[in-house]
Amino acid sequence: MKPAKTVFNQYLRENGKLYSKQREQILDIFLKTEQHPTINDLHDLVKKRDPKIGLATVYRTMEVICNAGLARKVDFGGSTKRYEHKHKHQHHDHLVCLKCGRIIEVMSPGIEKLQERLAKKHKFSAVRHRMEIFGICRSCNRKKT
Numbered sequence: 532m533k534p535a536k537t538v539f540n541q542y543l544r545e546n547g548k549l550y551s552k553q554r555e556q557i558l559d560i561f562l563k564t565e566q567h568p569t570i571n572d573l574h575d576l577v578k579k580r581d582p583k584i585g586l587a588t589v590y591r592t593m594e595v596i597c598n599a600g601l602a603r604k605v606d607f608g609g610s611t612k613r614y615e616h617k618h619k620h621q622h623h624d625h626l627v628c629l630k631c632g633r634i635i636e637v638m639s640p641g642i643e644k645l646q647e648r649l650a651k652k653h654k655f656s657a658v659r660h661r662m663e664i665f666g667i668c669r670s671c672n673r674k675k676t
Contacts, residue, residue, distance in 0.1 A: 535562055535601050535618045542599035553584050557592040558601075567605060567613040567634045607634065607663060624661065628668035635668070 533541075539558055543550050560576045561568070568576070574589045593614055596602045601618040607627045613634075624642070626635040642662070650657040 532618075538601060538618060539596065539599050542595070546598075548595060553581065553588055554592045554595065556580055556584065557589055558596060561593070561596060561602065561614065562616070565616075567607075567615050569611045569613055571611070573614070607632075608665070625663045626668070627663055627665045628671055629665055630667055630671040633668045633670070 536555075536558065539554075540550065542548070543554075557573065557577055560580065561573060564573070564576065566572070570586065570590050570593060573593065574584075574586045577584045577589055593602065597604060597614070601616070602614045603617050604612045605615050605625075606612055607625070621638060622643075623636045623638045626637055627633075628635075646657070646660060649655075
């Protein structure tokens, strides 16, 4: 699999988009972020490196990064979308804390097999899926007691 920067630059060339140092900086920062950042989270990180980069530039660049197949927008409820890595990342599901907003990535071969069996049982051709479980994380549960 090609490195993310190669995929990004190839996408820019093939789609008539311009390369810029700002886009490269935003991509670098996103790739180093293993969380599920919002546009505002990314903008805060980007401003530390280059205060001249505006929120609109981060937003437009993240659209390009998504279109290049390196990220995807995710909606865990609420009013803000988040972004997660897609390039060289295994499929996973999420546990989302309703109190603090923490997002925990989980992988379970057993759940994947169950989903395949359910689709087969119902003669359903699954194209993609996602699972999100909403609840209270360990830290927030401890604070409660």
